[in-house]
Amino acid sequence: MVSPTVRRHRTQQERSEQTREALLDATIDCLVELGYGRTTVQEICARAGVSRGAQQHHFTTKAELMTAALEHLFARLIGEVTSASAALPPGRERVTKGIDLLWEAYSGTLSTAAVELWVAARTDPELRETLQPVDRALGHATLELYRESAGVDLSETEIETMLLLSVNLVRGLALDAMIGGGAERRGRLLDEWKATILQRYMPNR
Known part of the structure; x- marks a missing residue:
């Protein structure tokens, strides 16, 4: 009998690190594609798939x-x-x-x-x-x-x-x-x- 694959749940720290990296990558993409003037926190969060609350948890400004x-x-x-x-x-x-x-x-x-x-x-x-x-x-x-x-x-x-x-x-x-x-x-x-x-x-x- 083959045991079913067990999916390992991500730890809170892993989820936090992935959220942070997604925000940073999205910020770089926005700077390159849109320039600083047209880059908004809302656009960064949308590209990263992150809520404003999660963003503010990592970066206050x-x-x-x-x-x-x-x-x-x-x-x-x-x-x-x-x-x-x-x-x-x-x-x-x-x-x-x-x-x-x-x-x-x-x-x-x-x-x-x-x-x-x-x-x-x-x-x-x-x-x-x-x-x-x-x-x-x-x-x-x-x-x-x-x-x-x-x-x-x-x-x-x-x-x-x-x-x-x-x-x-x-x-x-x-x-x-x-x-x-x-x-x-x-x-x-x-x-x-x-x-x-x-x-x-x-x-x-």
Whole structure:
């Protein structure tokens, strides 16, 4: 006799985590598709299939929800980049491929959501206050990730300078892409930056 399949009921914590993740994913989708100005909590809840009461249980304000969504997205991308960077070869190729990974992480959904929030934060003190520490944490996490994966014998100052310049370049290129800049030009600028890094920091490696 075959025993019937027993369906395991989700715990309260599992249900809570799934609700939170659904809200964060819906927030990111709204920011990308609608922009900050047209994104409402009602629309987020509808997309997530969550009641307003459940939403307020997790995030008391819209600013808190928006900021958590950006942090959620970045954590996911960092995980993907960490996995990909582990397979990179050492030396010069590791640095150039690392810049490609950095561009992939900071372009697309992350860039679009972040720009929407930062533009809104200029005139929204509450959003700016919640967003600033998260943005600093994102930059710090990126720096630590690429410091660990650089794979070259450089001083801490050299690594930090190289990576911060790279982060700011790809952020600028991501904004350029959003306003219609050409992919060929971005590719040329990234290639030029790779050559500059190799010449400046790794001429004999």
